[in-house]
Amino acid sequence: MGASVKDKIARAAEVIDRLKAAYPNAKCSLSYSTPHELLVATILSAQCTDKRVNRVTRQLFEKYRSPEDYAYAAVEDLARDIHSCGYHNQKAKSIVGASLKIVEEFGGKVPGTMEALVGLPGVGRKTANCVLGECFGVPAMVIDTHMIRIMNLLGLTDSRNPQVIERQLKQLFEPRDWVGLTHMVIDHGRSICMARRPKCDECILSDLCPSSGVSNLGSEGGGRG
Numbered sequence: 078m079g080a081s082v083k084d085k086i087a088r089a090a091e092v093i094d095r096l097k098a099a100y101p102n103a104k105c106s107l108s109y110s111t112p113h114e115l116l117v118a119t120i121l122s123a124q125c126t127d128k129r130v131n132r133v134t135r136q137l138f139e140k141y142r143s144p145e146d147y148a149y150a151a152v153e154d155l156a157r158d159i160h161s162c163g164y165h166n167q168k169a170k171s172i173v174g175a176s177l178k179i180v181e182e183f184g185g186k187v188p189g190t191m192e193a194l195v196g197l198p199g200v201g202r203k204t205a206n207c208v209l210g211e212c213f214g215v216p217a218m219v220i221d222t223h224m225i226r227i228m229n230l231l232g233l234t235d236s237r238n239p240q241v242i243e244r245q246l247k248q249l250f251e252p253r254d255w256v257g258l259t260h261m262v263i264d265h266g267r268s269i270c271m272a273r274r275p276k277c278d279e280c281i282l283s284d285l286c287p288s289s290g291v292s293n294l295g296s297e298g299g300g301r302g
């Protein structure tokens with residue numbers, strides 16, 4: 078990292094204060110009513126917008142009402158039901174596999190630890206962090222495409238590797254802010270710091286951001302738009 082850790086911690090504190098003021102209602106934009114529904118929605122959200130996922134799950138959650146319904150579904154049927162989210166065969170396989178393990182090894186309840194969650198088929202650290210933070214009150218930080226791009230622009234990380242970024246950012250931000258940070262950064266990425274045309278002139282972080290006003294900032298493709 079270029080700047081000193083002390084400098085970054087001070088900047089991170091200012092960043093979070095301003096984000097909280099600008100996005101007081103930032104929250105997970107996936108619709109769900111149980112941890113298992115969030116797990117399904119998060120798997121579907123890879124390389125897909127949350128808006129589209131919510132459109133698909135509105136009907137999906139009517140048809141499949143419990144982890145058992147997914148666990149014993151035919152992968153081809155589920156793939157058809159989630160077709161418009163993209164990568165439907167792989168996602169259906171993950172959802173069925175994860176649900177089967179939840180039913181057979183965890184009594185039908187989504188487990189609340191990182192270790193158990195990433196042991197589920199098709200569940201990576203990002204999905205696990207999302208479920209832990211939203212449903213289990215565990216301080217967890219989701220590193221998605223907006224976090225990777227914007228935290229690099231802000232100079233608060235120098236990595237593109239989600240796991241490294243997570244480790245670096247957890248040293249800069251208070252645990253109580255980890256879950257909210259991602260939601261606020263996603264809102265900021267959608268409204269101001271867009272990948273191809275960041276509105277630095279309107280940005281509340283511009284005086285804290287070493288990338289302010291720099292054109293051709295580059296983009297990070299896909300997902301959760």
Ligand code: SF4
Pocket residue numbers: 227230231269270271275276277280281282283284286287288289290294
């Ligand atoms: S100043 Fe520009 S590059 Fe930096 S966070 Fe704001 S919009 Fe993004």
